[in-house]
Ligand SMILES: Nc1nc2c(ncn2[C@@H]2O[C@H](COP(=O)(O)OP(=O)(O)OP(=O)(O)O)[C@@H](O)[C@H]2O)c(=O)[nH]1
């Protein structure tokens with residue numbers, strides 16, 4: 001491969017160009033399942049639509065166009081294998097259970113060594129490593145006595161040991177279509193047309209069933225023994241969190257995202273210290289997957305409307321701008337839990353009915369739901385919180401009626 005010359009003519013991928021290994025999605029035997037091959041170095045080997053790294057594929061393209069990166073660069077994967085073993089779990093061999101990530105993605109070089117020896121260029125779509133994390137809220141929990149350092153999982157200065165994994169999206173189109181009750185043709189057509197025709201193969205290559213969409217992926221953080229998350233008799237705390245850059249990173253007080261995330265981590269640590277385990281899933285679905293520009297437009301609309309920001313019109317303002325209230329498609333979210341082999345969640349740290357219902361419908365039991373503690377809700381986020389509870393989010397407390405919702409007000413833009 002080292003002496004391979006870059007091709008100068010444009011290679012269209014619209015028609016089959018060789019005999020690529022086929023992917024038998026859901027086959028329990030990796031030698032039959034076959035690797036996801038999205039290489040651009042040898043187009044004849046490709047067996048998917050799209051390319052690696054989700055939305056970052058566009059930066060890679062830019063790097064090649066700018067002459068910074070040779071187009072035939074192959075990843076040197078020495079010493080990159082997972083730092084913790086995950087699976088295989090029975091869910092990996094159910095083609096309908098996991099449709100939006102490649103369960104073999106972390107161990108691709110090992111699982112598909114035969115194809116590797118044949119010189120086929122494929123790469124992991126999941127990376128698993130270990131880390132220490134430290135958050136001010138968790139240090140506060142130690143000071144307040146809610147968490148007790150154990151010198152191992154949680155140290156006196158608040159360092160917490162985790163296993164973390166980054167997961168790129170890999171969509172099995174027949175399974176995605178089935179999950180949403182549509183035909184594969186309708187799904188392919190929608191994806192083709194609504195991306196401005198970005199991937200012609202969605203239409204021209206019905207022989208390719210796997211699509212690597214140019215979207216954000218997810219990161220998961222596991223607390224305690226990663227192997228016990230699949231044991232339904234060992235207590236497990238889980239929070240599934242959708243990205244909110246304003247709150248998660250910058251502490252914006254218009255919503256409850258960071259406080260609830262920190263509370264979820266606290267629950268995970270406590271459960272792990274008591275002999276169980278915890279999992280935080282962080283999905284790149286900013287602004288309910290509508291994007292941050294939309295979200296900030298909504299914030300302005302909420303705060304400028306007559307009478308000011310109000311719980312009574314909270315969801316309507318998003319719908320006015322985006323046409324819908326939410327595009328997160330929680331139906332795909334449980335895939336990562338199935339990848340970990342989870343079959344029962346003892347403490348589910350979320351008030352979302354959509355997340356809860358999607359998880360339970362996918363066959364995972366939820367024993368207890370943990371709402372955000374009242375004292376963690378910032379004053380300006382009361383609008384969101386009351387609107388969500390009135391819309392069916394889980395709560396152990398009272399739910400405001402229509403009249404009471406109009407009385408829940410947020411700050412104006414100029415205050
Ligand atoms: N479009 C839009 N997105 C918002 C708004 N407020 C928060 N978000 C986004 O909503 C997502 C968080 O969802 P929430 O509805 O707050 O809560 P949830 O995830 O459904 O439920 P919990 O698990 O109980 O927190 C994040 O992606 C935020 O960026 C808003 O007014 N408009």
Ligand SMILES: [Zn+2]
Nearest residue numbers: 244247255257
């Ligand atoms: Zn938020």
